[in-house]
Amino acid sequence: MKRLLLVPLLWANVAHGTPAEDYRQYCEQCHGLNRIGATGPALLPESLGRIKPDEVRQVIRDGRPASQMAGFAAQLDSARIDGLVDFLQQPPASPPTWDAQAIRASHTVLADLSQLPTTPQHHADPLNLFVVVESGDHHMDILDGDTFNVLDRFPTHFAVHGGPKFPPDGRFVYFASRDGWISQYDLHNLKLIAETRVGLNTRNLAVSKDGRWVLAGNYLPGNLVLLDARDLSLVKILDTGSRVSAVYTAPPRDSFIVALKDLNEVWELAYADAQPRFEPRRIQAQDVLDDFSFSPDYRQLVATSRKAGGGQVIDLDSGAVVTDIPLAGMPHLGSGTYWRRDGHWVFATPNISKGQISVIDLNTWALIKQIPTLGPGFFMRSHVNSRYVWSDVFFGPDNDAIHLIDKQTLEISHTLRPVPGKTAAHVEFTRDGRYVLLSIWATDGALIVYDSQTLKEVKRLPMNKPSGKYNVGNKIEFAEGTSH
Ligand code: DHE
Numbered sequence: 370m371k372r373l374l375l376v377p378l379l380w381a382n383v384a385h386g387t388p389a390e391d392y393r394q395y396c397e398q399c400h401g402l403n404r405i406g407a408t409g410p411a412l413l414p415e416s417l418g419r420i421k422p423d424e425v426r427q428v429i430r431d432g433r434p435a436s437q438m439a440g441f442a443a444q445l446d447s448a449r450i451d452g453l454v455d456f457l458q459q460p461p462a463s464p465p466t467w468d469a470q471a472i473r474a475s476h477t478v479l480a481d482l483s484q485l486p487t488t489p490q491h492h493a494d495p496l497n498l499f500v501v502v503e504s505g506d507h508h509m510d511i512l513d514g515d516t517f518n519v520l521d522r523f524p525t526h527f528a529v530h531g532g533p534k535f536p537p538d539g540r541f542v543y544f545a546s547r548d549g550w551i552s553q554y555d556l557h558n559l560k561l562i563a564e565t566r567v568g569l570n571t572r573n574l575a576v577s578k579d580g581r582w583v584l585a586g587n588y589l590p591g592n593l594v595l596l597d598a599r600d601l602s603l604v605k606i607l608d609t610g611s612r613v614s615a616v617y618t619a620p621p622r623d624s625f626i627v628a629l630k631d632l633n634e635v636w637e638l639a640y641a642d643a644q645p646r647f648e649p650r651r652i653q654a655q656d657v658l659d660d661f662s663f664s665p666d667y668r669q670l671v672a673t674s675r676k677a678g679g680g681q682v683i684d685l686d687s688g689a690v691v692t693d694i695p696l697a698g699m700p701h702l703g704s705g706t707y708w709r710r711d712g713h714w715v716f717a718t719p720n721i722s723k724g725q726i727s728v729i730d731l732n733t734w735a736l737i738k739q740i741p742t743l744g745p746g747f748f749m750r751s752h753v754n755s756r757y758v759w760s761d762v763f764f765g766p767d768n769d770a771i772h773l774i775d776k777q778t779l780e781i782s783h784t785l786r787p788v789p790g791k792t793a794a795h796v797e798f799t800r801d802g803r804y805v806l807l808s809i810w811a812t813d814g815a816l817i818v819y820d821s822q823t824l825k826e827v828k829r830l831p832m833n834k835p836s837g838k839y840n841v842g843n844k845i846e847f848a849e850g851t852s853h
Contacts, residue, residue: 388456391449395441404457405465405569409438410527411548412457413465415570415589426454435506467549467569467590472603475566480555482562482600487540489557491520496842497800498556500542502529505812505834509544511559514799514840517818517828521559526550531573531615532839532852536580536598539841543583543598545574551585553601556841563601567594572613577640578620584638586613586627593627593638595647605647609636614659615703619667620847622685626670630659635670635683652688656681662702663853664731665714671702671729680718682734692734698723698745706749706758706850707731708776717774719746719760726760728779738779743767748795751850752843754802755821757782758850761794768792771807773824783824787817797851800842808835 392404399409410416417425429450432440445453489495497514507528511521526546533544541562542554549568554561568587575584576598583596593607593616611631619626623641627649635658636649654672658681661672669691674681679696683689698720705718714731726740726749744765751758757773771793773783787793792810799805802821809815809832816835818828843851 386449388449388452391445391453392456395444396453399437403461403463403465405467406527406548411569413569413589414458414460416547417457422454422458425457426450429453465569465589467566469603469606472565472567472594472606475550476563476602477565478563478600479561480558480563482555485555485558485560487557491559493520494800495556496539496845498539498841499797499806499838500533500544500556500841501806501816501832501838502533502544502836503833504528504836505814505832508833509554510832511556512816512830512838514804517830519830523554523561525552526564530571532837532844534574534576534583534618535841535844536576537578537845538580539845541598542839542841543574543576545571545585547571549587551583551596551601553583553598565596565601565603567596568592573615575616575618575625577618577625578623579640582625582640582645584616584618584625586616588612588630591631607638607647607649617663617853619663619685621667626663626685628659628661628672630657633657635661635672635685637685652683652685654681654683654688655690658683660701660703662705662716662718664716665707665849671705671716671718673700673702680729694729694734694736696720696727696736698725700727701747704748704852706751706852708751708753708758708849710777710779717749717758717760719749721745721747721764724762724765726774740774740779740781742772742781743770743784746772750796750798750852751776752798752802752805752821753849755798755805755850757821759796759805759807761792761796763792763794768794771796785824787826788815795837797838797840798843800840800848806838808832808838810834810836 400412401407404412430442432438493513499512501510528547533542549566549571553563567585570589572586583598585594591612595605611629614628614630617626625638627636633654635652656674656676658672661670670683677693680694682691699722700718701721707716717728724742724744728737744762744767747763749760760772762770772781775782794810796807805821807817816830
């Protein structure tokens with residue numbers, strides 16, 4: 370109905386042969402009215418920001434293999450394709466909106482939880498399952514962490530990003546797509562349960578420690594959307610007046626912590642009460658703190674700050690700046706990790722513009738060491754039983770290398786090149802730390818399982834650009850060495 374009313378209105382304003390007309394004729398059916406996405410992904414500047422114009426041009430011309438995106442070289446000459454590429458990089462003439470009504474209308478319950486068994490309907494250890502994101506063809510795998518057999522593989526919405534999150538008993542996994550869809554999947558019954566589209570461009574989600582709430586952070590519209598974790602129904606929308614960079618749960622504080630992209634503030638939303646009000650506590654900062662990590666007790670934030678020339682430590686209770694940490698380049702604190710060295714907690718962060726890893730003493734906040742690497746890295750992971758921290762070299766000619774850093778000496782002990790010429794990235798350990806799973810980040814890629822002590826390859830599963838992988842037990846225990 371909506372479509373029948375709106376199409377003639379837009380059509381009336383669209384001149385023949387213009388990029389807007391080409392969009393209407395060739396793209397709109399799959400990518401939606403006003404480019405907000407339909408069966409195909411949204412085509413808004415926020416959604417395309419990560420794709421180079423040349424790639425957009427090539428996809429319009431030749432299509433995307435193994436997807437429903439056909440090529441339009443026969444219909445559109447290169448000048449018209451160029452016009453379309455420029456058009457897609459401009460915001461739509463009427464700004465797209467996504468309000469409570471749209472969120473509620475998108476909510477879909479796919480399975481009746483009350484009819485499903487409440488115990489695992491498979492033989493794998495439910496706390497040693499892995500959730501693996503295959504970003505090449507937008508699928509997710511559920512992997513038995515003992516046999517490394519795939520229990521289920523299912524399609525996801527476009528571009529799942531950020532860590533999938535779990536309630537305390539590990540029964541469900543919740544994940545967010547960049548196009549705004551939040552999904553709930555039952556790991557006991559290997560079934561999708563519910564989906565809700567919370568926005569047009571979403572960053573990530575967090576699940577409260579008690580498993581009652583799911584909070585999603587959006588770039589478009591700039592807001593927070595709170596869902597009931599039982600079925601993803603809408604509870605509340607909180608306008609932030611800023612794009613939201615990321616949302617996290619802070620278990621010892623019984624709260625969500627929110628990183629904002631356009632405000633000098635960090636927000637905290639408490640959820641300990643039986644009926645939380647979700648009124649934000651606004652912690653004033655001296656700078657935009659949009660990428661950060663926490664101290665192990667969640668009392669402090671370690672944030673990137675341009676003003677501080679690197680990192681800044683904020684006390685979450687008082688809101689006061691504890692200290693600045695000078696770090697050159699672009700440290701990616703959200704991807705860092707911590708461990709114990711000589712009885713002290715240390716934190717290490719990769720750097721996405723420089724080939725170096727910075728190691729910081731979490732007691733004194735002193736910079737202990739800058740470890741030179743073969744190139745800028747993205748993810749660092751370890752396990753309490755592992756001697757090493759695994760750190761990828763994501764960018765540059767050595768992106769096929771992965772460094773194993775000795776947690777005590779802070780020296781690089783090994784550099785593996787699992788598949789020469791192909792990006793090796795992002796690891797996660799089994800719950801007991803005995804094995805480590807690594808991605809070969811290519812369309813003809815793989816998930817490689819290593820023995821974490823002998824460093825011998827144990828198994829290789831072909832996969833389509835596997836990105837992140839997440840062990841249920843490590844995640845629900847907020848284990849040392851993994852992402853939270
Ligand atoms: Fe991510 C996690 C931000 C680009 C793959 N990424 C995160 C988190 C943040 C973040 C804040 C933590 C969220 C959480 O725990 O739920 N990522 C950003 C960016 O700002 C950046 C640099 C630019 C952007 O446009 O978003 C960015 N990220 C990427 C990629 O290009 C990656 C490599 C490919 C992709 O899928 O988009 C990528 N990001 C990931 C992955 C995680 C992630 C796999 C989860 C890591 C984990 O182990 O928890």
